[in-house]
Amino acid sequence: MSQLLITGGAGFIGSHTCLVLLQEGHDLIVLDDYSNSSPVALERVVALAGLQASGERSKERLQLIQGDIRDITCLEKVFIDARNAGKPIEAVIHFAGLKAVGESVREPLRYWDVNLTGSRCLLAAMNTHGCRTLVFSSSATLYGYPKDEPIPESAPIQPINPYGHSKAAVEQLLHDLASSAPNQWRIACLRYFNPVGAHPSGKIGEDPLGTPNNLFPFVSQVAVGRRKSLQVFGGDWPTSDGTGVRDYIHVMDLAEGHRAALDCMLAEPAQLLTLNLGSGQGASVLEVVRAFERASGRPVPYDVVARRNGDAAITVADPAMAFQRLGWQTQSGLDEICRDGWAWQSANPTGYSDQE
């Protein structure tokens, strides 16, 4: 089993993936500045992985470093300390980044800085220390207004906001890096569709700061009584019920996708592999609302308002290549997603904080 560096491992997708990787037997170093997460998430991951009782051993399996991916001195130290401890970092899973589309429109400099400069610093440190195996969090946002449904990986890259541009720039950098040393880099670039849900235990889940940007946390906060009602942006899209259709993927399926991509990168020759991670199934906003009402037994009041700039009618993945290359496909549907999302939200109405 390998020693892995997980940037942004305390976040939503990172914490669930850390659990899967610990259960798989890997040792992890998590580097996170907690700018959008809480260390409590990783305490719970340790407990879920059954490591708590083992004390010192648990620190060996999961090491936490509070730091910024743009801090080269910090990154250098992480690689050097791991080597000096006799457990050099074999691969990196790079989750750390900013992800809110609206915020990226207001603060493009910050988005380019964290997402692109941060990735460049990380890649430079990896290169210096001879660690050239990477799994990178990319996004379906890259496809902008897609022409094809479902969307294959070959669809044009045409992002329509600074967040998408910054992810496209990192993908380009990865491409340039892989081309510069074709027999050295093993890179899996994973384009996620809409990650939602939570670990079935209800112990870890999504805990957005402030008003949620995405549908799912919004719906669950309405169901739990934290917000009064949901705004549905547009009831006149060319879809079966007029509301937008997205491809929702259970975060545990996504975590398994990372495990599979990492295994593939560690086993196969050097390459740059770009894959969609989605279910291939679309669900409309109203289908999500009804599924969440069924799972929670609570009403989710909503108002249909005008369409929002930058939204597409339908965004659904073609996940065939991920199945072909990794043998991976989603296992959970909308009902399981809502069941587990509700288990998390109802047990943790204010997320990881114990205050409203």
Ligand SMILES: NC(=O)c1ccc[n+]([C@@H]2O[C@H](COP(=O)([O-])OP(=O)(O)OC[C@H]3O[C@@H](n4cnc5c(N)ncnc54)[C@H](O)[C@@H]3O)[C@@H](O)[C@H]2O)c1
């Ligand atoms: N959640 C989604 O809908 C979605 C979809 C597509 C792609 N992604 C990408 O997946 C990755 C993980 O997303 P998530 O939903 O888990 O987000 P998240 O905000 O929950 O996790 C990101 C983590 O990175 C940390 N972080 C941010 N800036 C940092 C910095 N400069 N240095 C160190 N740590 C830093 C945050 O504190 C957080 O723990 C992101 O790169 C995001 O862009 C997310």
